[in-house]
Amino acid sequence: MMLSMEKQTKGGSKIDMHEEMRRAFALLSGKWKLEIMWLLNQRIYRFGELRKAIPGITQHMLTAQLRELEKDGLVSRTVFAEVPPRVEYEMTAKARALGPTMQALAAWWQAYGDSVPKRAALRGRKAATR
Incomplete structure (x- = not known):
């Protein structure tokens, strides 16, 4: 199903798909969110x-990116009452619904990734060399 960016009717009210997509992009915007997801x-x-x-x-x-993803309902955090404490993160059902989008991105990358110029891989702290 192809959605246009024009205003659409849903339940008798107009929906601005451009604005709705901006809200969707904002959920996943952030330097690291897509990689975490x-x-x-x-x-x-x-x-x-x-x-x-x-x-x-x-x-x-x-920590900041995980908190935002949790607040937006895309990641769940489970704390286990152990010593030392154990905390696990997993995608919620709402986030799992993005699976086809992630598969489409992976397929696109396999088809076109070689044509994308390489950039420096490191951001933030320098990764330890082993």
Whole structure:
């Protein structure tokens, strides 16, 4: 189903699809949100695992991005009453509905990724070399 960016009628009221898409883009905008969502689409992660999986992200930024995703209902955070405390992050059902979009992006990248100029991979803190 193709949606136009023009105003559409839903339940008798006009919807500005441009404005609605801006709201949708805002949910996933942020330097790291898409990368976090991509990882969480694969499996449940603990905080430290996420930090290690994303080269260049700082602890502060990962915390901030996860809090925003949780506030927007895209990520759930589970705290286990253990010593030491264990915290796990996973995508919510609402975020899992973005799966086809992520698959489409992966297919697009496989088709066209080689034609995109490479940029420096590191952002934020410098990744440790092993």
